[in-house]
Amino acid sequence: MSFKTSGLHHVTAIGGDPQRNADFYLRTLGLRLVKTTVNFDDPGTYHLYYGDESGKPGSLLTFFPWRDAPSGRLGTGQATTTSFSVPENSIGWWKQHLEISGIETSQVSTRDGEEVLTFRDPNGLVIALVAHPQGDPRNPWDTPLVPGEHAIRGLHSVTLSVSREEATAGMLTEDLGLTFTGQDTNRLRFSAGEGGPGAMVDVLVTPDAPRGLVAGGTVHHVAWRAPDEQTQVAWRAELLDRGVGVTSIMDRQYFRSIYFREPGGTLLEIATDQPGFSIDEPLLELGRALKLPPWLEPNREQIQAMLPKLNLPAENNPVHQ
Numbered sequence: 566m567s568f569k570t571s572g573l574h575h576v577t578a579i580g581g582d583p584q585r586n587a588d589f590y591l592r593t594l595g596l597r598l599v600k601t602t603v604n605f606d607d608p609g610t611y612h613l614y615y616g617d618e619s620g621k622p623g624s625l626l627t628f629f630p631w632r633d634a635p636s637g638r639l640g641t642g643q644a645t646t647t648s649f650s651v652p653e654n655s656i657g658w659w660k661q662h663l664e665i666s667g668i669e670t671s672q673v674s675t676r677d678g679e680e681v682l683t684f685r686d687p688n689g690l691v692i693a694l695v696a697h698p699q700g701d702p703r704n705p706w707d708t709p710l711v712p713g714e715h716a717i718r719g720l721h722s723v724t725l726s727v728s729r730e731e732a733t734a735g736m737l738t739e740d741l742g743l744t745f746t747g748q749d750t751n752r753l754r755f756s757a758g759e760g761g762p763g764a765m766v767d768v769l770v771t772p773d774a775p776r777g778l779v780a781g782g783t784v785h786h787v788a789w790r791a792p793d794e795q796t797q798v799a800w801r802a803e804l805l806d807r808g809v810g811v812t813s814i815m816d817r818q819y820f821r822s823i824y825f826r827e828p829g830g831t832l833l834e835i836a837t838d839q840p841g842f843s844i845d846e847p848l849l850e851l852g853r854a855l856k857l858p859p860w861l862e863p864n865r866e867q868i869q870a871m872l873p874k875l876n877l878p879a880e881n882n883p884v885h886q
């Protein structure tokens with residue numbers, strides 16, 4: 566394979582009530598809402614993008630929040646944990662902050678030199694906060710409830726659960742250009758480029774676990790970075806040549822996307838870094854207004870009538886602080 570991803574682009578999950586979802590990720594986890602739009606394939610549903618100050622690739626967790634989403638089931642063929650990177654020495658602060666916020670957390674564990682704290686979002690999605698011993702140079706988003714010194718720096722990694730690892734490992738290394746970097750019992754780690762937070766995936770081998778069901782409170786897909794459209798076009802052609810069932814290129818307005826399934830069952834995406842989230846609104850106002858792609862704009866009134874109102878915390882928009 567001639568192409569190598571530089572790391573995670575975003576993770577997309579299925580949420581529940583959009584207000585509850587926004588309150589949790591903006592207030593409790595202190596992320597920024599970098600885009601309020603709709604699911605382009607189902608415009609009666611929001612698509613909410615959470616990330617850092619500008620929504621850089623590698624900082625993004627996005628949701629389709631369906632109020633009546635049936636609950637999914639964790640299991641193989643899924644990304645079963647979405648991990649965010651936090652500074653060293655911040656895990657204790659987070660444990661206390663989450664408990665004050667009414668979120669039950671795991672004990673802090675240490676894995677491969679990293680401290681890990683695990684909990685679930687209001688809809689059951691499994692989230693981990695991980696402190697990497699070498700730190701994380703990415704800039705945080707600073708909010709009143711989550712000060713910059715402790716704030717999330719971006720995605721750390723995802724955990725893919727599989728019943729057998731060989732074929733999944735083959736796709737990660739040969740089709741995405743990741744490198745196998747270590748194993749701890751039934752957990753295999755793969756890294757993009759130099760590795761580190763935002764450039765890692767763990768493959769957890771659980772042959773006896775049930776098959777996962779993707780629905781409310783589970784991850785829908787995991788997206789990897791491509792630098793530009795030209796690379797994505799050539800990458801797609803090479804995937805097709807190798808027999809991978811990859812979709813056509815889709816215009817997601819803020820990036821271009823192709824999708825394919827890894828042999829263990831998880832849906833993967835390759836998304837371009839460009840054009841990014843300031844293509845249709847200024848950086849300072851990200852997320853405040855409902856943005857629609859040009860082809861849905863003629864139906865704005867109908868779409869807005871279908872969507873529940875969202876009250877955003879003032880800190881999402883620094884203009885109003």
Ligand code: ZN
Binds near residue numbers: 575577786788822834
């Ligand atoms: Zn995606």
